Amino acid sequence: MAVCLKGRSFLTLKDYTPEEIMHLLQLAKELKAKKKSGIRDKLLEGKNVVLIFDKTSTRTRCSFEVACYDEGGNATFLTNSQMASKESIEDTAKVLGRFFDGIEYRGFSQKLVEQLAEYSGVPVWNGLTDEYHPTQILADFLTIMEHSSKPLSEIKFVYVGDARNNMGNSLMIGATKMGMDFVAVAPRELFPSQELVDEMRELSKETGATITLTDDISGVEGADVIYTDVWVSMGEEDQYAQRIKMLEPYRVTMDMMKATKNPDVLFLHCLPSFHDLGTEVARRVKEEYGLDEMEVTDEVFRSRYSVVFDEAENRMHTIKAVMVATLTGK
Ligand code: CP
Ligand code: NVA
Secondary structure, three states, rough: OOOOOOOOOOOOOOHHHHHHHHHHHHHHHHHHHHOOOOOOOOOOOOOEEEEEEEEOOOOHHHHHHHHHHHOOOOEEEEOOOOOOOOOOHHHHHHHHHOOOEEEEEEEEOOOHHHHHHHOOOOOOEOOOOOOOHHHHHHHHHHHHHOOOOHHHHEEEEEEOOOOOOOHHHHHHHHHOOOOOOEEEEEEEHHHHHHHHHHHHHHHHHHHOOOEEEEOOEEEEEEOOOOOHHHHHHOEEEEEEEEHHHHHHHHHHHHHHHHHHHOOOEEEEEEOOOOOOOOOHHHHHHHHHHHHOOOOHHHHHHHHOOOOOOHHHHHHHHHHHHHHHHHHHHH
């Protein structure tokens, strides 16, 4: 049966079947090809979307705005709203649902984005919460499809680092849905929650995925993809000392890339990344802890393995697919 996602929210990949995820990836591929060939379309003509960011963003915000304008829609970036401080989430959602065809929310609580979806009556898109970052996974998987000759179901996907953050959780869910061999290489304290692991192991019986958690770096052997993320996520800025201690052995280095024994291995990172001293945060960490690089070395980040900027561009094409699919049913 043809997939139709009209009216659906996109809050976590848990809510989407493998076929629906593949539909979004294929649609993103088509929309990307269309844009590259210079065709401007009007798939979102007459649609108004609102973007709310309680955490900072470069890629996600720009993706929603450019994607919307590319297809003839209008995007309102909402700051200084009454939401949560002077007006409940429920009331705000009901108001926004009267004005807008779709709502994007980035912030701390998954419950908040779920409440927006429950009360607004329009599709709500999760632009990142403490628990999940589902739109990022679509960009990651599209990038793998573009750079690997293997289908997603044959990919050995190794996530290295903080495996219990929004990226660790969402990548494990996405990989399980798509039938991949998912390995989290992380210190035990940073394994994903047992509850989520059990849920995904149950699902893997249907999809053919495998899920391995290990604190042993040799788990990278045979990887088609090495993925890492920052050691300290937004909202956890008091955690640097502990995280550096736990995660320094898990930095993605050229030795780790070679330990995959796969000359075609890809390096992915959702970005932003602390691969050099080009940021205020990295310079503070250098002063306090003496590190020049955090989760990945500059050498790997800039190497031929790295597809991080293709991945960043794909945020826009995949977010466009999410909006087009959920607002128009295409
Ligand atoms: N990867 C990602 O979500 O980037 P931004 O924080 O810049 O949106
Ligand atoms: N785990 C990171 C992802 C940023 C895109 C964070 O939440 O800060």
